[in-house]
Amino acid sequence: MKENRDGHIHYPSFETMKTDWVKAEVKRLREEVRKLRRDLHRHPELGFQETRTSGIVEQYLKQLGLEVTRIARTGVVGLLKGDASGPTLLLRADMDALPIQEESELPFRSIHDGVMHACGHDGHTAILLAASRILSGRRQTLHGNVKFVFQPNEEVSGAEPMIAEGVLEKPAVDAAAAIHLWTPLPTGVIGLDAGAVTGTLAVFRLTVLGKGGHTGSPETTVDPIIAAANIIQTVQTIQTRETGVDRPTIIMFGKVEGGTKSNIVPESVKLEGSIRYRCPETKVAGESPEQRFERIVEGICAAHRADYDLQINLENRAVLNDPAMTRIGRSAATELLGDADRVIRYSSMAAEDFAEFSRRVPSVFCYVGACDPAADPCPPHHNPRFTLDEESLEIGLELFVRIAERYFGEKEDG
Numbered sequence: 001m002k003e004n005r006d007g008h009i010h011y012p013s014f015e016t017m018k019t020d021w022v023k024a025e026v027k028r029l030r031e032e033v034r035k036l037r038r039d040l041h042r043h044p045e046l047g048f049q050e051t052r053t054s055g056i057v058e059q060y061l062k063q064l065g066l067e068v069t070r071i072a073r074t075g076v077v078g079l080l081k082g083d084a085s086g087p088t089l090l091l092r093a094d095m096d097a098l099p100i101q102e103e104s105e106l107p108f109r110s111i112h113d114g115v116m117h118a119c120g121h122d123g124h125t126a127i128l129l130a131a132s133r134i135l136s137g138r139r140q141t142l143h144g145n146v147k148f149v150f151q152p153n154e155e156v157s158g159a160e161p162m163i164a165e166g167v168l169e170k171p172a173v174d175a176a177a178a179i180h181l182w183t184p185l186p187t188g189v190i191g192l193d194a195g196a197v198t199g200t201l202a203v204f205r206l207t208v209l210g211k212g213g214h215t216g217s218p219e220t221t222v223d224p225i226i227a228a229a230n231i232i233q234t235v236q237t238i239q240t241r242e243t244g245v246d247r248p249t250i251i252m253f254g255k256v257e258g259g260t261k262s263n264i265v266p267e268s269v270k271l272e273g274s275i276r277y278r279c280p281e282t283k284v285a286g287e288s289p290e291q292r293f294e295r296i297v298e299g300i301c302a303a304h305r306a307d308y309d310l311q312i313n314l315e316n317r318a319v320l321n322d323p324a325m326t327r328i329g330r331s332a333a334t335e336l337l338g339d340a341d342r343v344i345r346y347s348s349m350a351a352e353d354f355a356e357f358s359r360r361v362p363s364v365f366c367y368v369g370a371c372d373p374a375a376d377p378c379p380p381h382h383n384p385r386f387t388l389d390e391e392s393l394e395i396g397l398e399l400f401v402r403i404a405e406r407y408f409g410e411k412e413d414g
Contacts, residue, residue, distance in 0.1 A: 044097030047153030082142025094154035185369030191346025201351035322362035
C-alpha cells in the first residue's frame with residue numbers, strides 16, 4: 001500500500017500483487033546472471049563443440065533437482081514437473097558461438113583465438129539458467145511442466161537433431177517460447193509480432209564455368225568473371241522488380257573467388273551468398289526466390305557462353321509466432337516494462353533455428369532490446385566488437401518468467 005499526495009491509500013491491483021515476486025527474484029539473481037554470462041563469453045565454443053558450456057548447464061540444472069537429459073550431442077534438456085498436472089511449455093536458449101576473432105576491450109573477452117560470442121547466445125544461456133532457478137522455486141504452484149532446452153549449433157542447424165531425438169516428446173510439448181537479445185533495439189524495448197518474425201534463409205554456392213586463356217586475346221576465352229559480375233548485378237532485380245514490398249527479399253554475396261594472375265582469364269569463378277525472404281509459402285508467378293535466382297543465372301551464363309553449377313541449401317525457415325502465444329508474450333512484456341508503447345511490432349530478416357520449434361507447436365519469439373542507449377552506435381551482431389548492454393539480461397530473464405506465469409495462468413483459467 002502507498003499514500004498518494006492527497007493522503008489517500010492506493011491499493012495495488014491483484015495482478016500487481018500476484019506478480020511482484022517476479023521482480024524480486026530477478027533482482028536477487030542479477031549478479032548471478034551477469035557472472036554466468038561473462039564466464040560463458042570468456043569461454044566460447046562453436047556449434048556441436050559446446051562441451052564446457054553444456055557441462056555447466058547440466059550441473060546447474062541437476063543442482064535444482066530437475067530431470068536432466070543430454071541430447072543431440074551437446075544439447076541439454078532440464079524437465080521441471082509441477083506439482084499439479086497441466087500442459088508442457090518449452091523454453092529455449094542457444095549456446096553456440098561464432099568463428100570470429102573478438103576485438104572488444106571487455107575484461108571478459110574470449111580467451112580462444114578465432115571464436116567469440118558475437119550474437120548474444122552467452123546471454124541467452126545465462127538467462128534461461130536463472131529462469132530455471134526461479135521457476136523451480138514455484139514447483140508447488142506450477143500447473144504443468146517446463147522444459148528448459150539448451151540448444152547447440154543454432155547458427156547452422158541444431159534444432160532438427162534435437163527434435164529428431166525426441167525433445168518435443170515425453171512429455172509432449174504444448175507450446176514454446178524463446179528470446180533474442182537484440183542490439184538493433186535499445187534496452188527497455190521489446191519487439192514481437194504474430195506471423196513471420198524472421199527470414200527464411202537459403203545459402204547458395206555457384207560456380208560459373210568458362211574457358212581460360214590469355215587476357216591479351218579474350219576472344220579465345222569464355223570469361224567467367226564478366227558473367228559472374230553480371231549475375232551479381234542482375235539477381236538484385238528479383239527484390240526490386242519481381243517481388244512486392246510486402247514480400248521482402250534480400251540477396252547477398254559474401255564470397256567471390258576466382259583467378260590466379262592479372263593476365264590470365266580463369267577457368268571458373270566461385271560465388272557464395274544467401275537468399276533471405278519473409279514469406280516462405282508465397283510464390284510469385286509460380287516461382288520461389290530460389291527458382292528465380294537460378295533462372296537468371298541460367299540466362300546470363302547462356303548469354304556469355306558459360307556453364308554453371310549451382311547448389312542451394314535451405315538452412316532456416318521463418319519463425320512463425322502463434323497469435324495466442326504472441327498475446328501472452330505481449331501481455332508479459334507490457335507488464336514487465338510498464339509501458340505498452342515500449343512493446344513494439346517487430347520482425348527482422350535474420351535467420352533463426354527456433355523456426356523448427358515454431359512450426360511444430362504454438363510458439364512466441366521475442367526480440368529484447370540490448371543496445372545501451374548511450375552507445376553510438378552499437379556494433380551489429382556477428383561483428384568482432386559486438387557486445388550487449390547487460391541491463392538487458394534482467395529484462396530477458398523477467399520476460400521468460402512472466403511468459404511462463406501467464407501461460408500456465410491462462411491454461412489454468414481455462
